[in-house]
Amino acid sequence: MKISPQTKISALIKENPKAIDAIASINSHFEKLRNPILRKILASRVTIADAARIGNATVATFFEKLEPLGFQSENDNVLAAKSPASVQSQTKAKPSDMPTDFVELDVREAIETGNDPFNLIMEAVKDLQPSQALKLINTFEPTPLITILNKRGYRHFVEEISANLVYTYFYKKVANKTVANAAEKVETLAQPDAKNTFGEMKQKFAGRLREIDVRYLEMPLPMTTILETLADLKPGEALFVIHKRVPQFLLPQLAERGFAYTFREISPERVDLILYPENHGSVN
Incomplete structure (x- = not known):
């Protein structure tokens, strides 16, 4: 697999799970990757460059650790990248404009x-x-x-x-x-779609609803599972989610990704939601 500083940590792990041990060996900061819950929420959002900055390591160190696992650099010049330590040390102090x-x-x-x-x-x-x-x-x-x-x-x-x-x-x-x-x-x-009811959207996407049940997943897996499934939807599909509650933390991210939602309360412990692309949301 060809990799660059912008390669996501999740892509490395998906290609070769041994990447977890390789990255964790760089320093103790990356031991978090061994925790399945933290790995789920962090790995899909962090690139090699991000991890190097956060962990006060170098991109070159990541490439050196990953090379024995079969990963190859897209650009050999990246191995000459300088350590971000000097930048990291400058950002240790709290910003001067931050309230005290x-x-x-x-x-x-x-x-x-x-x-x-x-x-x-x-x-x-x-x-x-x-x-x-x-x-x-x-x-x-x-x-x-x-x-x-x-x-x-x-x-x-x-x-x-x-x-x-x-x-x-x-x-x-x-x-x-x-x-x-x-x-x-x-x-x-974070407001639900006021134009289309739950029943209307369920009928509109009949046969094109991907269903997941996240009621029994530990935090923060419900949110990450929903987002990953949304990213995997095919054109014209919508996502049917069975949840314990309306996931408030997720809703702003739906708007940012161009998804609308509608929901129906089934019981105090169950809420059904339909998440769908806004440009497919109108009902004729």
Whole structure:
């Protein structure tokens, strides 16, 4: 397999599972890949270049570790890449424009017990004052949340305290706009399709519904399973999801990927959702 600095870690593991051991041997930071849950959420979003930056390693080191497994560089010049250590050391200090008044939110217990922390996080964001930053306490860098909030204009800073303790700070400084305004925009994107009912969409995509049941998966596997299945849909298909609840943390990501959704509550412990491309959502 030909690889480059932009190759996803998940692609390496899919090609050869021994890549987990090879990468983990670079330094202790990458031991997280041995955890199936963390591997599921991180590997599909992180490239070799990202991992090298986050782990204060070099791209060349990754290539050297992977070469014995049959991976080949698309460009031999990459082996001469310089260490990102100097850049990493410059970014250790908290940004000068980051507020020093922090509101702390520890989501470790919520995730461990299988609860979606999205509502807790967004409530904390909504209650922030312009002079405050949210200090999110977790066991790993929350890549999906960073992506969502960065696109909403939030800045972030990640501080790795130890292998299993990470602080992620979110703050926003925009003239005449408060953090609460941005939170409201996220909520707006997370509204169900008001034009098409669940029954209408089920009938429209009859015979073209891919079905998955994520009720019994541990967090964060429900979200990652749904996103990976969406990416694998064929043209004209929609996704039927059986869930315990409406997955609030997932909804903004659906909007970003061009998907709409509708749902039906079956019982207090079951919600059925249909996720479909917005350009196929109108009912004639």
